[in-house]
Amino acid sequence: MTNAKRVAIIGVFSALAFVIMYLEIPFFPAVNFLKYDPSDIMALLIAFIYSPGIGVLVLAIKDILFYLFKSGDIVGITMNFVAGALFILPAAIIYAKKGRAREIFGYIVGIAAATGGMTLLNIVVVPFYWKVPLETVFKLLPWIIGFNAIKFTIDSVVNYIIHRRVKDILEPNEERI
Ligand code: RBF
Numbered sequence: 293m294t295n296a297k298r299v300a301i302i303g304v305f306s307a308l309a310f311v312i313m314y315l316e317i318p319f320f321p322a323v324n325f326l327k328y329d330p331s332d333i334m335a336l337l338i339a340f341i342y343s344p345g346i347g348v349l350v351l352a353i354k355d356i357l358f359y360l361f362k363s364g365d366i367v368g369i370t371m372n373f374v375a376g377a378l379f380i381l382p383a384a385i386i387y388a389k390k391g392r393a394r395e396i397f398g399y400i401v402g403i404a405a406a407t408g409g410m411t412l413l414n415i416v417v418v419p420f421y422w423k424v425p426l427e428t429v430f431k432l433l434p435w436i437i438g439f440n441a442i443k444f445t446i447d448s449v450v451n452y453i454i455h456r457r458v459k460d461i462l463e464p465n466e467e468r469i
Pocket of ligand 1: 325365
């Protein structure tokens, strides 16, 4: 594949992810500042097909665009980026050697890393962001843990189903995995 094609694909996937992020679906009323959208799957697909680093690049471009054109909330967009990177990096690094067992293990580690990491980060960030006492955040923890676990499980299942097909479309002449 030429470099120009690669750059074009990164651009298209970043743009697709940016548009998909407008979905912003809250899962739980108690934590309606946590909003689901499947945009991280675009970055995960690229991380699987090219490299973990390029996947995180797509994630970053998507978040910068969404910050500039839609949210204007630096805390929210940073949390979105950190959550996405905590999920994508372990999943894609473990998957790099290929194989279905490794792929599923990668998702499990990615879901655990994103859910665990974001739990700790929310304990630190939410008291400042919402100006609430720490006890309030602890009451919200089951919802925060549930949100991240469900978000990244959905992303994993969708990615598992589609990533081989997407690879065949992007690299039609290369060996199947
Ligand atoms: N997104 C996540 O995927 N996981 C989180 O744990 C998470 N925590 C957040 C905490 C705060 C205080 C804010 C403002 C946002 C958080 N987000 C998190 C991002 C949120 O779900 C949404 O993607 C962004 O606010 C952009 O709409």
